[in-house]
Amino acid sequence: MVKKILIKDNDFKITDRNVACIGYFDSLHLGHQDLLNKTISEARRLGLKSALICFKPDPADIISKTKTRHIFSDSEREKIIKNFGIDLLIIIGFNEELMKMDGNEFIKTYLNRMNMEELISGFDFSFGYMGKGNNELLKKVGNFESIVIPEHKHYGKKISSSRIKSELTKGNLKLVDKMLGYSYYQNLKVVNVSQKGSKWLIEAIKAEKNIIDIKDGDYESFSLRNGIFSFENKIRYKKGEIIKFYVNQ
DSSP: OOEEEEEOSSOOOOOSOEEEEESOOSSOOHHHHHHHHHHHHHHHHHTOEEEEEEEESOHHHHHHTSOOOBSSOHHHHHHHHHHTTOSEEEEEEOOHHHHTOOHHHHHHHTGGGSOEEEEEEETTOOBSGGGOBOHHHHHHHOSSEEEEEOOOEETTEEOOHHHHHHHHHHTOHHHHHHHHTSOOEEEEEEEEEEEETTEEEEEEEESSTTBOOOOSEEOSSOEEETTEEEOOTTOOOOTTSEEEEETTO
């Protein structure tokens, strides 16, 4: 059972001694999983809780003052995180005040008070005002051991959420699946159903806003053109309910 901790301001207390990883974790791709697996293994080695620290909303939304298209919604992202077996899910509410906080202050106000033995971060992790905080600052100011995980590459290129988004817009779902380490899917809401011979013709819309659109085209488990879906035998359907289309399963 995952314990969810919401931090809305600097008035918080985390009682469980833990090993944590930190990031936004838009998709929990293989690079993110390197952090998560290291966190869980270190927590088990030390007999502590494993924790994942993330932010809500996406810091990019506050910094750019625009709505970023995501790979998964916040609620779906939390479900995926929980499936990896983490003990503590720590969500820091991100706002303009936090955006303007420098790296030193962020460490002292938040990270140093999270009861951590170790903090696991990616090689390019940045934080604080203008993103000037980095792993070197964590090692210098943090009251925990800072462990840095190297980049995870696929065919010589870094796996990242931005790369996955780019491949989704191109319709390269098989490549996306390889970078995720699991099958990509979207939550959809059925708005109309009609039968075409032995098949169902489904008209559906995305169940969540601000989810990136994949390229129109034919895919292994469904056909997608302007929100119209043709059922295949791997898809289950219940009229009027939100359904999941799992690609490449």
